[in-house]
Amino acid sequence: MHLFVVCAIAFSLFGCDNSHTPTDWSKFIGLTLKWVNKKPSLDKVKNMFDFAYANYLQFAFPADELNPLNCSGRGHDHEHPGNLNVNDALGDFHLTLVDSLDTLAIMGRVEEFKNAVNMVISNLSFNRNVRVQVFEASIRILGGLLSAHLLITDPAQTFGDLRLNGYDGELLQLAHDLANRMLNVFDVSPSGLPYPRFNLGSGLKDNTTSEACLAGAGSLLLEFGCLSALLNDATYASVSRRVVLDLWSRRSSVTGLLGATIDVNTGKWINRMSGIGAGHDSFYEYLHK
Numbered sequence: 537m538h539l540f541v542v543c544a545i546a547f548s549l550f551g552c553d554n555s556h557t558p559t560d561w562s563k564f565i566g567l568t569l570k571w572v573n574k575k576p577s578l579d580k581v582k583n584m585f586d587f588a589y590a591n592y593l594q595f596a597f598p599a600d601e602l603n604p605l606n607c608s609g610r611g612h613d614h615e616h617p618g619n620l621n622v623n624d625a626l627g628d629f630h631l632t633l634v635d636s637l638d639t640l641a642i643m644g645r646v647e648e649f650k651n652a653v654n655m656v657i658s659n660l661s662f663n664r665n666v667r668v669q670v671f672e673a674s675i676r677i678l679g680g681l682l683s684a685h686l687l688i689t690d691p692a693q694t695f696g697d698l699r700l701n702g703y704d705g706e707l708l709q710l711a712h713d714l715a716n717r718m719l720n721v722f723d724v725s726p727s728g729l730p731y732p733r734f735n736l737g738s739g740l741k742d743n744t745t746s747e748a749c750l751a752g753a754g755s756l757l758l759e760f761g762c763l764s765a766l767l768n769d770a771t772y773a774s775v776s777r778r779v780v781l782d783l784w785s786r787r788s789s790v791t792g793l794l795g796a797t798i799d800v801n802t803g804k805w806i807n808r809m810s811g812i813g814a815g816h817d818s819f820y821e822y823l824h825k
Contacts, residue, residue: 561715571809582643592632598659600631610664624669625676627736630753635676637684646696653684657706662714665737670721670730671719671752675818678759681711682766708766715763715772722775727803729753729779745803750794754783755818758825783819794819 583731588602596602599609611628613619625631633652640649685707687698717739721731724741734744755775764773786803787794787809795805796815812820 574722576673585639585643586645589636590712592636597633597655598630599752600626600628602632612664612668612681614666617667620669623667624733625672627666627668627677628664629677629736630656631663631676634660634680637680638687641684641687641695642795644696646698648689648748649684649698650698650700652690653700653703653707656681656684660710662710663737665735667733667742668736669733669752671755672823673736674756675758678711678714678763681707681714682759682762685711685766686762709762712767715760719771719775722779727799727800728782729798729800729803730756731800746799747797747806748795748800749815750783751815751818753798755802755822756779757822780819780823 553728591607592602595607596609597613602608603610610622610626612626613622615771617623628662634656636650637649637656640652670782679683683704687695688700688707689705690698693699717736718730718734720739721734721741722728725731729748730753731741732745732748735742749750757773757780759774760772765771783794785800786805788808791810792812794816795812796807796809810816
């Protein structure tokens with residue numbers, strides 16, 4: 537959802553017109569751009585988001601996401617534990633609601649944001665016997681909780697008055713709880729690299745595989761670092777930074793490149809193919825950020 541919103545807003549701000557003098561943007565994206573009236577496009581983006589979000593609340597909540605084919609909620613596939621396409625991301629933790637918090641704020645939906653925060657505080661619990669992916673839980677749930685907490689406590693209140701009466705850092709507390717459950721995947725690893733999946737309720741690592749992709753293992757520093765800064769506790773930043781440095785040290789001595797997947801038990805690459813696509817991309821994005 538975050539990527540969709542960014543792309544939609546970008547296209548609403550700029551229009552393509554090859555008859556105009558190229559701007560500085562053209563050398564990056566290969567298009568000639570000019571300023572256009574952005575309000576109609578922005579309104580369309582907001583209407584699309586409002587439609588999707590309202591239907592999630594009406595037909596899917598408290599499930600993780602809306603199944604648009606039958607207008608029902610979809611969560612963790614308990615009947616098929618091996619269905620990783622679903623189960624890696626969906627942990628019965630109201631995923632769409634948490635993932636939409638910062639988007640609601642950016643869209644100017646102040647009251648909806650406050651209502652959503654209260655719904656998260658009232659309903660979200662990680663005491664669930666489900667196996668989820670460390671990467672997905674970090675970027676979507678941990679990141680969503682931390683972003684919303686920062687928006688609420690931001691003195692500037694850039695997106696409107698998002699402060700909630702009686703708010704006492706509950707979102708930060710939930711983020712802290714989740715991160716603590718994830719720490720075990722680092723602690724029990726022989727190499728120090730995180731196992732790719734863990735049990736949300738117990739925090740225990742998943743025993744089905746020790747193969748982790750580059751992005752999954754090395755894209756935790758933003759969320760974990762932010763949590764450390766907010767808690768004044770270096771634990772989370774330290775473990776995630778250690779992983780990044782460790783992966784970097786394991787790049788090929790011949791090409792200087794990193795592989796695609798690595799065995800967490802041995803610290804050896806399983807797939808040495810390098811790239812910037814799925815399974816690789818977030819690692820390099822996080823290095824830049």
